Ligand SMILES: *[C@@H]1O[C@H](CO)[C@@H](O)[C@H](O)[C@H]1NC(C)=O
Ligand SMILES: *[C@@H]1O[C@H](CO)[C@@H](O)[C@H](O)[C@H]1NC(C)=O
């Protein structure tokens with residue numbers, strides 16, 4: 001489903017030093033994607049030849065999706081000295097599609113906004129119906145982290161984060177996360193829960209102290225262990241033998257009004 005269309009442009013420029021001119025070579029170089037190359041060989045003020053080239057290409061990719069390598073090789077054959085400069089530009093626009101977002105199938109009192117990154121209550125005075133999941137399964141060792149944007153003073157202990165084997169595309173969204181009885185692990189207050197049951201009452205200090213801007217995260221390691229993170233600090237293993245395909249779960253409950261998925265590249 002995720003198109004991993006990574007396309008490469010190979011530009012090879014052979015600067016022939018003897019003749020002091022530059023020519024493109026390598027018959028198999030791909031020019032079908034419009035890369036404009038500018039080559040400039042001039043003598044500088046002390047009389048030495050200096051060759052430079054620039055390559056320009058229109059792109060829809062973000063700078064963080066691009067990756068560039070330049071290599072050069074010097075060789076001598078048939079009494080001709082050559083330097084081969086090779087540039088490799090990789091773009092992977094599919095990375096944007098893989099970004100972790102909230103799935104549209106959420107609780108009835110929340111809305112997904114900000115291109116899928118933010119969840120916000122429709123009615124701040126409603127305690128429940130704030131369930132949400134990620135749009136795709138978490139990868140091994142991938143941190144699903146949510147930042148608290150806004151809260152009221154009406155209740156407390158509203159932050160809950162977890163993982164579930166349920167598929168957001170087919171799940172009948174529950175009133176709250178405790179309703180998921182099969183293949184669901186979550187953390188709230190001080191407690192770790194599995195399938196709606198308490199499995200560790202004192203996993204860590206009470207979450208009530210969370211302030212706006214604080215981050216709550218969960219990670220499933222490649223060894224099937226779940227860890228909770230508070231502001232990037234690992235609070236230790238919370239559960240083991242968690243299946244490989246799990247979605248992130250987050251709940252906007254009680255005093256929590258809005259929260260945003262943290263972009264790991266920022
Ligand atoms: C070519 O390079 C020289 C020296 O760096 C520079 O002065 C000149 O403007 C360049 N010409 C072009 C067309 O880029
Ligand atoms: C001209 O190019 C040579 C060789 O790259 C370099 O050593 C020299 O410093 C350059 N002179 C100027 C004025 O840039």
Ligand SMILES: *[C@@H]1O[C@H](CO)[C@@H](O)[C@H](O)[C@H]1NC(C)=O
Nearest residue numbers: 164165166167181182183243
């Ligand atoms: C529990 O989840 C597993 C894996 O998703 C599924 O195979 C099983 O049928 C579910 N059981 C119940 C009672 O929902």
